[in-house]
Amino acid sequence: MKTIILAFYFLFIYTSYSQKKENFQLLSPNGKIEIKIVVDETISWSILNKKDLFLAPSAMSMTLDKNVILGKNPILLNTKKESIRTSFETPFYKKKSVQDHYNQLVLNFKGDFSVEYRAFDDGVAYRFLTKKKGNITVKSEEVVLNFDQDYSTLMPYVRDLRNPKDPYISSFESHYENKKISEFAKDTLAFLPFLIDLKNQKKAVFLESNLQDYPGMYVTNNKSKSGFEARFPKYPLQEMNGGFNFLNKLISQRTDYLVTTNGNRNFPWRIVVISENDAALTNNDMVQRLSEPSKIKDVSWIKPGKVAWDWWNDWNIYKVDFQAGINTETYKYYIDFASKNKVEYIVLDEGWSVETNIMEHNPKVDLKTLIGYGKEKNVGIILWCSWMALHENIDVIFKNYSDLGVKGFKIDFLDRDDAKMVNSVYEIAQKAANHKLLLDFHGMYKPTGIQRTYPNILNFEGVKGMENNKWTPNDDVPTYDCSIPYIRMMSGPMDYTPGAMRNATKSEFKPSNSNPVSQGTRCHQLALYTIFEAPLQMMADSPTAYIKEQESTDFIAKIPTTFDETVALNGEVGKYISIARKKGSTWYLGAITNWNGRNITIDFSFLEKGKTFEADLFTDGLNAEKAPVDYKREKITVDSSTKMTFHLASGGGLSAIITAK
Numbered sequence: 001m002k003t004i005i006l007a008f009y010f011l012f013i014y015t016s017y018s019q020k021k022e023n024f025q026l027l028s029p030n031g032k033i034e035i036k037i038v039v040d041e042t043i044s045w046s047i048l049n050k051k052d053l054f055l056a057p058s059a060m061s062m063t064l065d066k067n068v069i070l071g072k073n074p075i076l077l078n079t080k081k082e083s084i085r086t087s088f089e090t091p092f093y094k095k096k097s098v099q100d101h102y103n104q105l106v107l108n109f110k111g112d113f114s115v116e117y118r119a120f121d122d123g124v125a126y127r128f129l130t131k132k133k134g135n136i137t138v139k140s141e142e143v144v145l146n147f148d149q150d151y152s153t154l155m156p157y158v159r160d161l162r163n164p165k166d167p168y169i170s171s172f173e174s175h176y177e178n179k180k181i182s183e184f185a186k187d188t189l190a191f192l193p194f195l196i197d198l199k200n201q202k203k204a205v206f207l208e209s210n211l212q213d214y215p216g217m218y219v220t221n222n223k224s225k226s227g228f229e230a231r232f233p234k235y236p237l238q239e240m241n242g243g244f245n246f247l248n249k250l251i252s253q254r255t256d257y258l259v260t261t262n263g264n265r266n267f268p269w270r271i272v273v274i275s276e277n278d279a280a281l282t283n284n285d286m287v288q289r290l291s292e293p294s295k296i297k298d299v300s301w302i303k304p305g306k307v308a309w310d311w312w313n314d315w316n317i318y319k320v321d322f323q324a325g326i327n328t329e330t331y332k333y334y335i336d337f338a339s340k341n342k343v344e345y346i347v348l349d350e351g352w353s354v355e356t357n358i359m360e361h362n363p364k365v366d367l368k369t370l371i372g373y374g375k376e377k378n379v380g381i382i383l384w385c386s387w388m389a390l391h392e393n394i395d396v397i398f399k400n401y402s403d404l405g406v407k408g409f410k411i412d413f414l415d416r417d418d419a420k421m422v423n424s425v426y427e428i429a430q431k432a433a434n435h436k437l438l439l440d441f442h443g444m445y446k447p448t449g450i451q452r453t454y455p456n457i458l459n460f461e462g463v464k465g466m467e468n469n470k471w472t473p474n475d476d477v478p479t480y481d482c483s484i485p486y487i488r489m490m491s492g493p494m495d496y497t498p499g500a501m502r503n504a505t506k507s508e509f510k511p512s513n514s515n516p517v518s519q520g521t522r523c524h525q526l527a528l529y530t531i532f533e534a535p536l537q538m539m540a541d542s543p544t545a546y547i548k549e550q551e552s553t554d555f556i557a558k559i560p561t562t563f564d565e566t567v568a569l570n571g572e573v574g575k576y577i578s579i580a581r582k583k584g585s586t587w588y589l590g591a592i593t594n595w596n597g598r599n600i601t602i603d604f605s606f607l608e609k610g611k612t613f614e615a616d617l618f619t620d621g622l623n624a625e626k627a628p629v630d631y632k633r634e635k636i637t638v639d640s641s642t643k644m645t646f647h648l649a650s651g652g653g654l655s656a657i658i659t660a661k
Helices: 002-018 278-283 328-340 367-376 387-391 394-404 419-434 466-470 477-481 522-531 543-548 550-558
Strands: 022-027 033-039 043-049 052-064 068-070 076-089 097-109 113-120 123-147 152-155 177-180 194-197 203-209 218-221 227-231 236-242 248-254 259-266 269-275 305-308 345-348 357-361 380-386 408-412 438-441 457-460 536-539 565-572 576-583 586-593 598-603 613-620 631-638 643-648 653-660
Touching (some): 022 076, 033 097, 033 113, 043 269, 203 278, 248 387, 269 278, 328 345, 328 367, 345 367, 357 387, 367 394, 408 419, 477 522, 477 586, 522 550, 522 653, 565 598, 576 598, 586 598, 586 643, 613 643
Parallel strands (some): 305 345, 305 536, 408 438, 438 457
Antiparallel strands (some): 022 033, 052 068, 113 123, 123 227, 152 194, 218 227, 236 248, 565 576, 576 586, 598 643, 613 631
């Protein structure tokens, strides 16, 4: 009897301890952002900025197999709190180095798991960590976002008709819908990153980082009218060919779990970036900070640069003595153009090989000759391929083409981020690095930090880029252009493919396959080369178009694709943006607006004090409202005390290269 009484006593003590409510606080280094954490029957957090609550208590947990729920009735063992201030070099980014300063709290729980929280001056993040032996199977993860009120959002919905039975096939290409949280389209999914417009003009952007051996996160509406909850694609069980030209692997059946993975690991970061100034979002480093360092020790062979691209302009060159198309003569012409204009690469897009077997070449394309010709002209060759064709023969393909002298691959039609695809992307990155090959994941895959871990990945699509102009007449492109630097670009570089030399007004724009046109002005296009981050940046128009517009071409060719310093000048989400970047001793300035023409003031205080500079400046011409190709070029003198007001036409922009006198 005494034994039974003692057992009940210890059970009572255990139960009381496990359900004891404990509160924790974590402040950002400047004290403006606060995380409140409550541990009782669940683990939840809330977020305040300058005492303003915006994320109400929101639960977090992770369910493993055998119904083990990390975060349900958790038993806290101990905590560790510390402050970190460090920095790291970033060779292929918008700045030379990133400052990493945060306060950290780690809660260690019984059951070999922890939750790690970080508070920065510009946002917060948390992640789960497990220390279990062997493998574990993750069945689900609970990520809840409960807001204190019904805020407006800019939300990119999943819109893909290729496999209606599987909502996780996605090109990650969607304009942002400006709706209240309560107006979220029910029974649909949105992908990250997305933006919440908070009170007092503050903004919050939700992201994830360090996505390894784990699926990407989506959100849907929860039961409340002011919140979201996460959804994740289950691990694929059966796949079938489908999509455009059957180049996708569509999922016909999934398992009931997310992933089976190493039990001793860190899971992806759940991130909330907070800003009191819209422009600051365009110069945020959170994803870089929360990603693993480079696994490539020697990065000297990785060469960023521009690419003369064939597909957008439909191989449409003329005034030549050969039939333009997917053939050796046409690509030699692209190489000649690239060499003359100091463009580092050309890409051979679809058609140079059999799409389902890229070891079999188009007989009209003499690849060995082109590689040799490019080498003579100091122009590298990048090859397009589908993920499916590469994935099925990756070792043979990479060795073969690396030995031939190819510089890299543009990989298309991934269109998924379940754990199997994520693992494939990491495998491709490592094997490409082994063969010193560059990568552009153009095929509808959004970055989540792997670009720091594998810096041979120079670009990603996951953006509704200019190629969509060839078939979408009703898209509001200038507004989207003025939105993505504040949202999508926070996660990493964008293969948007700018550079149109044919430019149209809102009323006169129409899609065209062989003579594609951009929405907005010429100066809008020029400015994108400074504003949009892309270490491997396309020049989308044809050599013929660029030769006809040599002044614009010369200007584009001078703008680098990576930078030493970035200064966010001014802007408002969806309306306009102005930004300055520095490479060496030269500054590059870009500004764009939506369809509303506006005056903007550029403060040149980012320039070094005590020096005089000359700005080679392109601005919208007086007639750009009707003729968007109209621009004015002038040389002006500026210094750090200069403030100048410029007019941006409807869909307009300005761009400048600023050098010391």
